[in-house]
Structure formats: C-alpha cells, structure tokens
Amino acid sequence: MDNLYKSLIVDDRYLLILNGLKNTIIITIGAIIIGISIGLFIALIQHNYKENKKNNILYCLTSLYVKVIRGTPVLLQLMIIYYIIFRTANINIILVGILAFGINSGAYVSEIFRAGIEAVDKGQMEAGKSLGLTYWETMRYIVLPQGFKISLPPLGNEFVTLIKETSVAGYIGIMELTKSGDIIASRTYNYFFPLIITAIIYLILTLGITRCLQFLEKGESNVRG
Amino acid sequence: MLEVKNLVKSFGEITALNNINLKVKKGEKIIIIGPSGCGKSTLLRCINLLEAPTSGIIKYEGIETKDIKRNHLNQKIGMIFQSYNLFNHLTIIKNITVVPxxxxxxTKEEAYQKAYKLLDEMKLRDKAGRYPRELSGGEKQRVAIIRSLILEPEILLIDEPTGALDPENIKDVLKLLEEISKKGMTMIVVTHEMNFASYFADRIIFxxxxxxxxxxxxxxxxxNPKNERLKSFLSKIRT
Known part of the structure; x- marks a missing residue:
C-alpha cells in the first residue's frame, strides 16, 4: 500500500500520469485525423489511377510513400522527423508526435480504405455512371459510403495499434503515458504500480475504442446489401 | 438516333466485338440474342461508354459519342443490368431519387413525388423505405428500371434483365418492359427469353x-432461320 501511495500521491505524481494520458490522447486523436485524411486521399488517387489510368505521377509517389512508411520502424520515422526535419525549428514536440504518427498511420489507413473500396461490387460504380454521375460523384455518393463501412473493423484495429505505438514517443522526450509511468518508477524505485497502472489505462483506452467502433458498425449495419 | 459503325472492341488478345454496324431508329425495339460470350453485353457497354471502343464510331443523334461527356450521354442512355446493381446502402426511394x-x-420534392408515382404504378410503394437486400430479384429489377426511368432517358439498354430471376419474377419484369415500350421508348434488349423476343422486337439481331x-x-x-449458326443456336436453346 505504501508503494501505491508513493506512486500516485506523493509529490502529486498522479498528475504526471494524467498529463501523460492527456498527451497520449492528443497525439492519438491528432494522428487519427491526419491518418484518415492522408489515407483517404491516397486510396482515392490509387483507385482513380487503376480505374481511369489518370494521375500516373501521383500514383507512383503515393505508392512509394506507402512502401517506405510501412517498411521502416515508426520510432525511426519519429526520430528522423524530430532530429533531422525539425532540427532547427522551434516546434512544439507534441506537434512533432502528431505529425509523425499521423504520417505513419496514413500509409496503413490508405491500404485499409483501398481494400474497402475494392471490396465494393464493381456494379455499383457502373450503375452510378450509367445513371449519369461522373466517376467522382459515384465515388462520393455510392462507392465510398459502402467502402467506408467495410473498412471500419480494420480501421478500429489500426487505431488500437496506433494508441499503443505512441508509447515510443517518450524516446524523443514527449511526456506521454508510458514515459510518465517510467519516470515515476525511476523516482520511487518501485516498478510494479506505475507500470501496471499505466498498462491498465492503455487497456481501458483500447477497449473503449473497440467498443465505440462496434457500436458504429452496428449502427451502420444497414449499409451492406 | 443511334448509329454504330465498324465498332471493334478488344481486351488484349481477345476480340470481343469485331466490326459491328448497327442503326437504331427512334422508338425501335431491338433484341439481341446469341450464345454467352458473343459480345452482346460488350456492345451495350460500348454504346453507353462503360467500355471505350478500340476503334470505330458510335454516333448518338448524329454526334460522335466520344465528343460527348460520358455523364451527359448516360443521362440520355439508360442501362439496366442483369444483377440490378441497386445501391446497397440506400433505401429504395433513395436509390431512385439520389441521382436526380x-x-x-x-428538387427533392419533385424527385420524391415522381418516384412515388412510379412506385405506385408498379405496386412497389410499400417497399419505398426498404433496403435492396429485403426485396426479391424481380422487385429489385423493377426498382432498377424505375431508377433509370425517372431520368427520362431517350434510349434504354437492357442487359439480360431476367437472367438472374425465377419464372414468376421474369413475367413481371417482361410485362413492365412491354409497358415501357408501348410509350414509345427506344430499347435495345439482350435476352435469352426467345418467346418474349419474338413478340416484343421490331428487329432481332443474332x-x-x-x-x-x-x-x-x-x-x-x-x-424460318436460314443461317446455319443461328439454326444450331436456336435448336440448343429450345431443348
């Protein structure tokens, strides 16, 4: 009990945990927003290329991006962005984290959306076109709503992975949840409570996301034919 | 109103359409028959530009279709698919009204009004709030036809409309096609329903x-078929 007291109450150490939690959540939400934007953009470019043979250069660039990001460790990407790209810039370190994890997630999300769009029956696009919609109109009103629904379960997985991956942000000095637990542990010379408490908080977050997405999926269960 | 000249369409090595010539007059009902893989569907898909022709000319009202924006052309040339292709994520009423x-x-009011009127005529009003997966094949196909009709197309291209239906549903859909044709619609229908073809068509193409x-x-x-290939096709179908 004494150890638990030391881990949380002495020196208001629970504030450290709360601050870490706040940063983890901020980074994750920011990265999700960036990731979805990048992912959607890339998935649309790639589908447009495959369907209409347009935007060859953009297609090659986005393919390269996906390959590079998926083929290198996220910690390395984070370090490159922080130590090389923003080396001299006076930039908020949380923002660096959001950017790095957003750029990383975008590559994975693009593959999720691509698979979702491709899983929509080709007849849907043809029907839309045959009624006089353009490719983009059909994509927006007909194909994407259905593809998005198919993408939801893997998208949920990606966010769960993302929230856990942000734990490496401590490496460049971002005060996120894992780092907070680590700091408390090193100050109290007791690893059990800080680390277990941190783990439980992650568990609550990830289970929460999973729940939310299950709810969303059910709400949209009419989408699939 | 529609003219196809020396149309060729190949997919890589395979020639799906080899030098097709066809003229369609306003109000004409044309039936296309033939064994599967003979290019019937590809011809329809080339006419409404779902496939780009490899060579040849297709003219609509005297203008080459490649000079018309595809989406503008497709508002004039409607298409009905064998697999209906209703929008799975939308209710029936939204399926019909989303495009207009x-x-x-x-306006939304006009579209709904018109859609309900068409649904009433086809006794499908009670399905308006349902999703496509809740309908029978025949109902889906009739909704697909309404969805096309609400845009008041000049030509309807119909690709094996009853290919995926059971006999009872086939009757409903064919009856509907007949009613539409009586209103003077120009129609090109690909079908294996020979009986229907024989009384419906102004002209049959094999x-x-x-x-x-x-x-x-x-x-x-x-x-009185004279051509040998046609004879053998018909004899296969009739047994």
Missing amino acids: IKLKLM MDQGKIIVEGKSKEIFV
Missing part, C-alpha cells in the same frame, strides 16, 4: 463471336 437530386435535375451474323424480323429469325 445530386445532379440537381429535380450475334456470335463478336459479329452480327443475322438480323431481321422475328419471323425471319425464329420461323
């Missing part, structure tokens, strides 16, 4: 291996 509303061809082999009135095709 999004294209701002009608295709095989990407070519038009014979074309003529239903009597010439069904009662």
Whole structure:
C-alpha cells in the first residue's frame, strides 16, 4: 500500500500520469485525423489511377510513400522527423508526435480504405455512371459510403495499434503515458504500480475504442446489401 | 438516333466485338440474342461508354459519342443490368431519387413525388423505405428500371434483365418492359427469353463471336432461320 501511495500521491505524481494520458490522447486523436485524411486521399488517387489510368505521377509517389512508411520502424520515422526535419525549428514536440504518427498511420489507413473500396461490387460504380454521375460523384455518393463501412473493423484495429505505438514517443522526450509511468518508477524505485497502472489505462483506452467502433458498425449495419 | 459503325472492341488478345454496324431508329425495339460470350453485353457497354471502343464510331443523334461527356450521354442512355446493381446502402426511394437530386435535375420534392408515382404504378410503394437486400430479384429489377426511368432517358439498354430471376419474377419484369415500350421508348434488349423476343422486337439481331451474323424480323429469325449458326443456336436453346 505504501508503494501505491508513493506512486500516485506523493509529490502529486498522479498528475504526471494524467498529463501523460492527456498527451497520449492528443497525439492519438491528432494522428487519427491526419491518418484518415492522408489515407483517404491516397486510396482515392490509387483507385482513380487503376480505374481511369489518370494521375500516373501521383500514383507512383503515393505508392512509394506507402512502401517506405510501412517498411521502416515508426520510432525511426519519429526520430528522423524530430532530429533531422525539425532540427532547427522551434516546434512544439507534441506537434512533432502528431505529425509523425499521423504520417505513419496514413500509409496503413490508405491500404485499409483501398481494400474497402475494392471490396465494393464493381456494379455499383457502373450503375452510378450509367445513371449519369461522373466517376467522382459515384465515388462520393455510392462507392465510398459502402467502402467506408467495410473498412471500419480494420480501421478500429489500426487505431488500437496506433494508441499503443505512441508509447515510443517518450524516446524523443514527449511526456506521454508510458514515459510518465517510467519516470515515476525511476523516482520511487518501485516498478510494479506505475507500470501496471499505466498498462491498465492503455487497456481501458483500447477497449473503449473497440467498443465505440462496434457500436458504429452496428449502427451502420444497414449499409451492406 | 443511334448509329454504330465498324465498332471493334478488344481486351488484349481477345476480340470481343469485331466490326459491328448497327442503326437504331427512334422508338425501335431491338433484341439481341446469341450464345454467352458473343459480345452482346460488350456492345451495350460500348454504346453507353462503360467500355471505350478500340476503334470505330458510335454516333448518338448524329454526334460522335466520344465528343460527348460520358455523364451527359448516360443521362440520355439508360442501362439496366442483369444483377440490378441497386445501391446497397440506400433505401429504395433513395436509390431512385439520389441521382436526380445530386445532379440537381429535380428538387427533392419533385424527385420524391415522381418516384412515388412510379412506385405506385408498379405496386412497389410499400417497399419505398426498404433496403435492396429485403426485396426479391424481380422487385429489385423493377426498382432498377424505375431508377433509370425517372431520368427520362431517350434510349434504354437492357442487359439480360431476367437472367438472374425465377419464372414468376421474369413475367413481371417482361410485362413492365412491354409497358415501357408501348410509350414509345427506344430499347435495345439482350435476352435469352426467345418467346418474349419474338413478340416484343421490331428487329432481332443474332450475334456470335463478336459479329452480327443475322438480323431481321422475328419471323425471319425464329420461323424460318436460314443461317446455319443461328439454326444450331436456336435448336440448343429450345431443348
């Protein structure tokens, strides 16, 4: 009990945990927003290329991006962005984290959306076109709503992975949840409570996301034919 | 109103359409028959530009279709698919109204009014709030036809409309096609329903291996076929 007291109450150490939690959540939400934007953009470019043979250069660039990001460790990407790209810039370190994890997630999300769009029956696009919609109109009103629904379960997985991956942000000095637990542990010379408490908080977050997405999926269960 | 000249369509090595020539007059009802893989569907898909022709000319109202924006052309040339292709994520009423509303061809009220009227005529009003997966095949196909009709197309291309239906549903869909034709719609129908073809068509076209082999009135095709390939096709279908 004494150890638990030391881990949380002495020196208001629970504030450290709360601050870490706040940063983890901020980074994750920011990265999700960036990731979805990048992912959607890339998935649309790639589908447009495959369907209409347009935007060859953009297609090659986005393919390269996906390959590079998926083929290198996220910690390395984070370090490159922080130590090389923003080396001299006076930039908020949380923002660096959001950017790095957003750029990383975008590559994975693009593959999720691509698979979702491709899983929509080709007849849907043809029907839309045959009624006089353009490719983009059909994509927006007909194909994407259905593809998005198919993408939801893997998208949920990606966010769960993302929230856990942000734990490496401590490496460049971002005060996120894992780092907070680590700091408390090193100050109290007791690893059990800080680390277990941190783990439980992650568990609550990830289970929460999973729940939310299950709810969303059910709400949209009419989408699939 | 529609003219196809020396149309060729190949997919890599395979020639799906080999030098097709066809003229369609306003109000004409044309039936295309032939073994599967003969290019019937590809011909329809080339006419409404779902496939780009490899070579040849297709003219609509005297203008080459490649000079018309595809989406503008497709508002004039409707298409009905064998697999209906209703939008799975939308209710029936939204399936019918989404295109005219999004294209701002009608206001929401106009579109709904018109859609309900068409649904009433086809006794499908009670399905308006349902999703496609809750309907039978025949109902889906009739909704697909309404969805096309609400845009008031000049030509309807119909690709094996009853290919995926059971006999009872087939009757409903064919009856509907007949009613539409009576209102003067120009129609090109690909079908295996020979009985329907014989009384419906002004002209029947028999295709095989990407070519038009014979074309003529239903009597010439069904009662007294002279061409050997046509004869063997018909005998296979009738057994």
